[in-house]
Amino acid sequence: MPVMRLKKTVLYIVLITISLFFLMPVYVMLVTSLKPLGNISLETMWHLPPSIDFSSYAEAFSKLAPNFMNSVYLVVPATILSALLGAMNGYVLSKWKFKGADFIFTLLLFGMFIPYQSILIPLIQFLRDIELYNTIPGLILVHVVYGLPITTLMFRNFYANIPDELLEAAKIDGAGFLQIFRYIILPLSVSGFVVVGIWQFTNIWNEFLFAVTITQSDKQPIMVALQNLSGSQIVAWNVQMAGALIAAMPTLLVYIFLGKYFVRGLLAGSVKG
Amino acid sequence: MEPASETNLSSEVTISKKKKKVLTKDHWLAIGFLMPSIILILIFVYGFIGWTGYVSLSNWNTVVPDFSFAGLKNYIFLFQDFRFQADLRNNLFFTILFISVVLILGLVLAILLDQKMVRGESLFRNIFFFPMALSFVVTGVVWQWLLNPSTGVNLLLKHVGLEPKWYTDTSIIAGFELGKIEFGLPVAIISVVIAAVWQMTGFALAMYLAGLRNIDDEIREAARIDGCSEFQLYWKVIIPQLKPITMSIVIMMAHISLKIFDLIYAMTGPGANFVTDMPGVYMFETTFRGNYYANGAAIAIIMLLMVAIFILPYLWNSRREGR
Numbered sequence: 001m002p003v004m005r006l007k008k009t010v011l012y013i014v015l016i017t018i019s020l021f022f023l024m025p026v027y028v029m030l031v032t033s034l035k036p037l038g039n040i041s042l043e044t045m046w047h048l049p050p051s052i053d054f055s056s057y058a059e060a061f062s063k064l065a066p067n068f069m070n071s072v073y074l075v076v077p078a079t080i081l082s083a084l085l086g087a088m089n090g091y092v093l094s095k096w097k098f099k100g101a102d103f104i105f106t107l108l109l110f111g112m113f114i115p116y117q118s119i120l121i122p123l124i125q126f127l128r129d130i131e132l133y134n135t136i137p138g139l140i141l142v143h144v145v146y147g148l149p150i151t152t153l154m155f156r157n158f159y160a161n162i163p164d165e166l167l168e169a170a171k172i173d174g175a176g177f178l179q180i181f182r183y184i185i186l187p188l189s190v191s192g193f194v195v196v197g198i199w200q201f202t203n204i205w206n207e208f209l210f211a212v213t214i215t216q217s218d219k220q221p222i223m224v225a226l227q228n229l230s231g232s233q234i235v236a237w238n239v240q241m242a243g244a245l246i247a248a249m250p251t252l253l254v255y256i257f258l259g260k261y262f263v264r265g266l267l268a269g270s271v272k273g
Numbered sequence: 274m275e276p277a278s279e280t281n282l283s284s285e286v287t288i289s290k291k292k293k294k295v296l297t298k299d300h301w302l303a304i305g306f307l308m309p310s311i312i313l314i315l316i317f318v319y320g321f322i323g324w325t326g327y328v329s330l331s332n333w334n335t336v337v338p339d340f341s342f343a344g345l346k347n348y349i350f351l352f353q354d355f356r357f358q359a360d361l362r363n364n365l366f367f368t369i370l371f372i373s374v375v376l377i378l379g380l381v382l383a384i385l386l387d388q389k390m391v392r393g394e395s396l397f398r399n400i401f402f403f404p405m406a407l408s409f410v411v412t413g414v415v416w417q418w419l420l421n422p423s424t425g426v427n428l429l430l431k432h433v434g435l436e437p438k439w440y441t442d443t444s445i446i447a448g449f450e451l452g453k454i455e456f457g458l459p460v461a462i463i464s465v466v467i468a469a470v471w472q473m474t475g476f477a478l479a480m481y482l483a484g485l486r487n488i489d490d491e492i493r494e495a496a497r498i499d500g501c502s503e504f505q506l507y508w509k510v511i512i513p514q515l516k517p518i519t520m521s522i523v524i525m526m527a528h529i530s531l532k533i534f535d536l537i538y539a540m541t542g543p544g545a546n547f548v549t550d551m552p553g554v555y556m557f558e559t560t561f562r563g564n565y566y567a568n569g570a571a572i573a574i575i576m577l578l579m580v581a582i583f584i585l586p587y588l589w590n591s592r593r594e595g596r
Contacts, residue, residue: 004390007390008390011385011388011390011391012391014385015382015385015386015391015397018378018382018401019397019400019401021471022400022401022403022404022471023400024419024426025412025415025416025419025471028415028418028419028425029415042423042424042428043428045424045425045428046428046429085309085310088306088307088310089306089307089310091306092303092304092306092307093307096299096300096303098300098303098304102592104307104311106588106589106592107311107314108310108311108314109588110318110584110585110588111314111317111318113528113580113584114318114322114577114580115528115531115532115553115573115576115577115580116532117532117534117553117556117557117569117572117573117576117577118321118322118325118573118574118576118577119317119318119321119322119325120325120560120573121324121325121328121560121566121569121570121573122320122321122324122325122328123317123321126321145313145314145317146317146318148310148313148314149314152310176298176299176302177299177300177302177303177306178302202406205408206407206408206409206410206411207408208408208409208410208534208535208538208539209534209535209553209557212557213557213561223408223410223411223535226410226411226414227410227413227414227538227539230414230417230539237418240414240418241415241418243414244411244414244415247408247410247411248406248407248408248411251406251407251408252403252406252407254406255402255403255405255406256403259399259402262402262405262406263402263479266405266476266479267479267480267483
């Protein structure tokens, strides 16, 4: 079938062309960051490096390492806490509905869409008052609170798929609210926690607005440090590219190894999946 | 405020189907479980929005807080301000272009990848998905170099005689005077749209792929038997079926683009003549770099209203329809 063949060829040409567009930044990042520091002529930007050289990485890493660790200290507790709270809320809002539960859910959900600029001024005042301004715990608090809507939404949709008969049976056996959560819901939640955990990890790691307004210099997470690095005129641009790759590495690795769950989170987080 | 509807955002059958029972001890426990979150959201979302609204009506435009009442002074200032007018124009064109391209590219890629004859489908899918795992800051830093007129893609394009000025271009397409600004499509915005599309197309693609896979093969078969061409099949049958998904994508992308900040801040900044400036960037700079807190609060409230216009009807409908 020559027509089929032609169609197939066109299909591949289109897909490969668009793929090249998507891969272009990665190519530039890799090629540039692997060039030796002396070899930074812009004219040869697209050329492969004459030899593989990691000195850009060494320099970028020495500049970004403290901020990288700040991000780790921020992301781990914030992800765990917001996932736990989301699981509790999702459990109540899907399995223990009361009058007004849906209204409360909508009230929570709106918090997911607001531009954070609209709460930033009071938030910073508040953090100053409770002496958490310019601290990692302050940022953790912020991410846990503003993560509530999305984690609640994800767990609520997730628990909707657990059959109610299971809960009914447990109730007949005399299990109460907490026992059901502890012995039935939580053991069934592993993949839910993976999806929500990955989602929160990625979002919090990548977040910039809170990070740049709530923390200063030595408390800043990685993305702020990367932005400062790229804004500086004196940093060679292969160091900037190496820095960008270092900053992106954790979420990229998560995507590479757990991409399936990442995409599931994306679908679950879009209100109507 | 509380219609006693039994509907909810996702499809499910719930225990509460046994109506009007006295709340048991367990139900009170459940509400207690939920309480901390409700209180946090009431304070951190609704309380703080109210506070920002209050600041936006005050005279607090210096380092020292001043909560004396200023009426709509800050809003009037903004709507007469060259920079804010430019921001509204930029944000409008950015939103329209960004959403349209993401929708079209996402749908086209989804349809192509959904053809049974594509081999390496998961490889392609991953290539289109991975930018979503990146930060807008990383995207901004990289695309800043790629679309810099003297480096990046222009080094390749000049071989074919093209040298666009990308985000440094200050011209406005089809511009005419409106207020203090020239209204029209700022050419520089296209660069930012390219970077944003690169990052977010995967979202639309993932949603559409999931949607396409939910469409019954029987519908396709029936349409084919009725003599539908492949194009008609998609245009008349499949795409209308995907409408709820399209709506979801528009909502998610609209709220991203209306509050966009980090991508612009990392990639171009406000730009010459504010051609790539956005309300989010202006808010940040005027509040935290210039100490114009009341002006910043007013920008934030305007941004919130713009997002609310999109989101509230959507949330309201999702709640009423159930699904």
